[in-house]
Amino acid sequence: MESEPINNVIFLADSYKISHHKQYPPGTTTVYSYFESRGGRFPYTVFFGLQYILKRWLCGPVVTKDMIQEAKDLFAAHFKRDDVFNEDGWNYILERHGGRLPLRVRAVPEGSVIPTKNVLFTVESTDPVVPWVTNFFETIFVHVWYPMTVATNSRIQKQVIHHYLKQTHDHLDTLPYQLHDFGYRGASSVESAAIGGAGHLVNFKGSDTVAAILLLRKFYHSPMAGFTIPASEHSTITTWGRDGERGAFENLLISFPNGPVSCVSDSYDIWKCCEEIWGEQLRDMVKERGKAGGSVVIRPDSGDPANVVLKCLEILGKAYGTVLNGKGYKCLPPYLRIIQGDGISYRTIGSILEHLKVHGWSASNVTFGSGGSLLQKVDRDTQKCAFKCSYAVINGEGVDVYKDPVTDPGKTSKRGRLALHLVNGNYTTTRADEGDPEEASCVCKDLLHVASQVAFQCPYLNEDNNARPSFVPPLKLSNNTSPCETPVRKLSLIYVRQPTVGNLFSSQLRDNQKIKAKVNYNQKCEKSFIMHHSPKPSSSVGLTHKRNKENEFLCKKNFTPQPHVLKLKRSQLPAPTFSSIDSPRSFLYVQAPLENHCSASESYRTSHFYTEKIASQAIIQDMLVTVFENGELLKEYTLEEIREKAELNINDIDIMKFLSEENS
Template sequence: MAQGPVDNIILLADCYKSSHYKAYPPGTTKLYAYFESRGGKFPYTVFFGLQYLLKRWLCGPVLTKTMVEEAKGVIDAVFKREDVFNEKGWNYILEHHGGRLPLRIKAIPEGTVLPTRNVLFTVENTDPAVPWITNFFETILVQTWYPMTVATNSHIFKQIIHHYASLTSDSTEFVEFMMHDAGYRGVSSVESAALGGAAHMISCKASDTVAGTSLLRKFYHLKGVGGFSTPSSEHSTVTTWGRDREAEAHRHMLEVYHQGDAGCVCDSYDIWKCLEETWGGELKEMVLERGKRGGCVYLRPDSGDPKEVVLRSLEALGKAFGTETNTKGYKMLPPCVRVIQADGINHHSLWAILEHIKKHGWSTTCAFFGAGAALLQQVDRDTQKCAYKVSYAEVNGEGVEVYKQPITDTGKNSKKGRLTLQHQDGKCVTVQSGKGDPAKDLLVTVFEDGELLKDYTFTEVQERAANVPSDFDVIEFLRSDAGR
């Protein structure tokens, strides 16, 4: 990726971090911190994105004399004083470690599906002369929250679709293509699009956020692409033809992309006339002929009440193209035509649509979906209550358990001591206070002294993320989430 506005690793942290090296107890030689989801919206997390941050920012010699000089000028100016910036500490790392960061990071393998309230990764300094470095990089490392949360968000979308497909269809083979990422334009930056787009591709293979593929190719050894799309119209490619030539616009789309799949937006004017008269009449034979060649036309409503619009669209197309009843007893459109709803989709609207069309006798695999903001942007660090806390220190040669217990919010209580993640009684649990068995620890060292020690492929990530917690009931989750 091209360089961004910040290239100096000393400026990758909240400003106040620069003042903390003086605030720890004199004689401190070790700080050990951990990152977790303290709960939040989803009962589990799909861990993803740490490898990108490590490769992008922390691997190799990442500190230079020029950076130290630049950062001193910036930090001195920010605080309007010259006794804050840790020039000696940064120069020590430069001189004794060649600009490599003396840190050890252990993490669960990327793609792991883990119940919340468990440690996801730990960080500690490997040089007792610079213990402050552990918490200095909290800011950048905590940004793992975004790809991790989007990966979990997408995983839940897939579980909802899979649940209904299992109930109403003879096959679930298309489930991974039934939630399309349409969020590129709606996120805060290209980097967000790349991270969020890549996170979605772990569970789902339909995407227009091609930046996700770019990130996976560069940072996760992807050889091909992570998400697939199809030639599709937008409102401008229809409305430039004029209202009286809408049918001609759709015909033209089918002609210039005469084989394979194609998508057409249908609500530029009167969607019901478009579906019933244009697609169900004038263009019907073109759709059927395409189907004989293995192609499908995806017709997209883009306004109105999604629940009612999807059902009425299916009914209109069923009347025009006919239906068959599958072995589960639900109506199916012929494979040459489908509805794709990409407006107003979130977990609860998706649930409402699928339940609604199921109750009206339709297989839910007749409707595909897309999400933008709800997939990539309507999440934040508190969605999964992500936090990074110091839990262990060594001061004057003595080990110290470090923790917080705010009387006003027990949900923010932090873990104590050194941590291990272990299987106990069939569940993953975090063992605190150094009482775990290192031989059973699921955390593996991924980074040490500037070197990446584990380099996961996207295929490995996907294989791990294919798991779903055995006690997870997606409908019960939706009901409980609706009541919050």
């Protein structure tokens, strides 16, 4: 760390941010900001790299007395004045928080594939004395644009290769190794090579960027993230001279007698190499190597990629023979392949593979290497990444904060505290303090935390078959804050069955003027996945909120002749006297499906109600997770978890449509 040019977190901000602590309105106690991709080249982003930034720079005690003094001296000289640097604020963080940063960061899980124009993470101050700390660290937080954009670029290329493999080959086994990272030398620094190369390894397992492998080992718990093979470069071939090219190739095969090797073959005449050296003089050595399980990968490195790769395949196919795979496309013997490492991008990969397909060749014959286009031909505007303040607390009141420039509506920012909801497979960014009544959580889901810890009989279960009947609607809550923002506490809940017949609400509920409820019938039931043509049972649900240490959820039977949805506004419940719990670990953020807690009969499992996953499971989940709070990393991801999250799936964009629209 001492050898680094920067080892002081106070220097992680742009110079002008040093002066911002004096510029917020008087009485500001909270600043809340968010990060998003506002659009850009690709229609989605693969979120990756925040964990590296948090662990590398922000975890633990990161502010010391020496750092504060160093910053004070530097900024006095930098600004040519001594009234800019916030020495008192940093001393407060040191003394009050032990040098830990009073920040809370909530983010989507790393590896998530999120459509653009959605919130990806939020940052807010947790100490009202130093609200400015949120946007002070905007600079380092925005650096996540780079690994995220490389991961996105790499995944787009994976989709292109996947598309052609599915069309022209029998299996996808080679896909994880068909795009190799050649970008180490073209990166702007060792650190940028490590960060960008790590983004590529979210999608593939081939890389020559050693720094990326080490970064993933240290920060993402991956003992070995990428693999490679022995390979030649032009210097190891051309030092043998033009007449010694065959000797150089033969030496490579002898030096590494087993396994795969790669040989650059365009130093002088790629066609002569393929026809005479590889196609005749060394053919027997290559075949013998294949019998032992080894292979030779020939690398052309110049010329028009599509035409060069095709011609090399035609020459080698004539010398070694080809076989037709199950889809009718030609394949070289398994011990012979080509790697194209010049001029490779997501655009040219599609052109090359389309050219091969038209001429009857399978996409499995060629592997790609990418350098500059993978790690360097991206910038923050590739995905239009931005970090903006959307909410503040000033003089005790919440204030929406936003920008809306008349000169560029595309830069209009979001307002309020934000949540990212996954609603029926679609991501939507909403205000965390405004829930859609049709997309609110089921009470049963809120109570699963208790259900898993105490003896519990779900009030919705039918006593006869111990299964939740398909005709029983879910009890839903509406117009509430985000589950993670609701001021609640893990209380002991008592579940009571009331066999008596009564009104829709208990007397206690009717007496409580602060609790309002609304019953919606017919068309709104349809939106909540309620079956209209189901039997009409006698069942109802009541809710009682007591001001003592317990809440009682009372379920009453023998009522309600029609299917209904009871919608209660949490915001209208009496405010608790204890502090809020802003964490997905709160019992209001339980993701375990209801069927894991309640058994179900076969008739229930095959019902419309079950197959729609019922509202308590399919409706509204805030995808933002608290990953960092007050200097502590609360959530870590391994590379394998991230890869699984980023894997291709049936919901992916139509990659060929995307390429076609981009070209047009």
